[in-house]
Amino acid sequence: MNIYLEAFGIFFKIGAFTIGGGYAMVPLIENEIVTKRKWIAQEDFIDLLAISQSTPGILAVNISIFIGYKLRGIRGSIITALGTILPSFIIILAIALFFHSFQDNPIVERIFKGIRPAVVALIAAPTFTMGRSAKINRYNLWIPVVSALLIWLLGFSPIWIIIAAGVGGFLWGKLRKVKSLSRKKYFHDLYGGWKPAFFYGAVRYLFLIRKYYG
Secondary structure (H helix, E strand, O other): OOHHHHHHHHHHHHHHHOOOOHHHHHHHHHHHHHHHOOOOOHHHHHHHHHHHHHOOOOHHHHHHHHHHHHHHHHHHHHHHHHHHHHHHHHHHHHHHHHHHHHOOOHHHHHHHHHHHHHHHHHHHHHHHHHHHHOOOOOOOOHHHHHHHHHHHHOOOOHHHHHHHHHHHHHHHHHHHHHHHHHHHHHHHHHHOOHHHHHHHHHHHHHHHHHHHHO
8 A cells, every 4th residue: 555545544544533622532543553553663653743842833743743753755745734734624623513413412522521530541642651761760760750740740842941941951872972981091191001001910910920930
């Protein structure tokens, strides 16, 4: 099958049958694109998700554009974006036309009450998957915990959390690099490079052999 049609069909299907917003679509997109078809690596998917969250616009549309662009450039991004947008557009248009007919219908109200808990589960599911992929352990567990508390209790924007985490990761990497270079420089200064150190070690070894066996 043509990859453009396949990608359009995947995102159209996800857009048509996902209720709960962009976050509810994340596990479905991951299952189709990463797990089943392996078009994108797990690490790349997490990076694209972070970028989609930190850029303006709707999360579902952003991530579909990024995935489409990674697959087939600009054409791919247009196809995946249309596949994501069209179902919502058609459904909302139909609801707007007939909303007054069923807005107070008790059956519809019960249906939505049953859908809401499932949406919560869909949003929570990718959290554990991404946690494993991001290699969360006891040393860096405090980062997602503090981030969640800042967003939930203090109302921090996720964008600032992502920016702060990115800057912190960059600075931590630079610090580790400086420490590594300082350690190498220390041993270099101590022994004057590997050649003098090797020569010194060889001479000392011969001296010890002569001392004990000569």
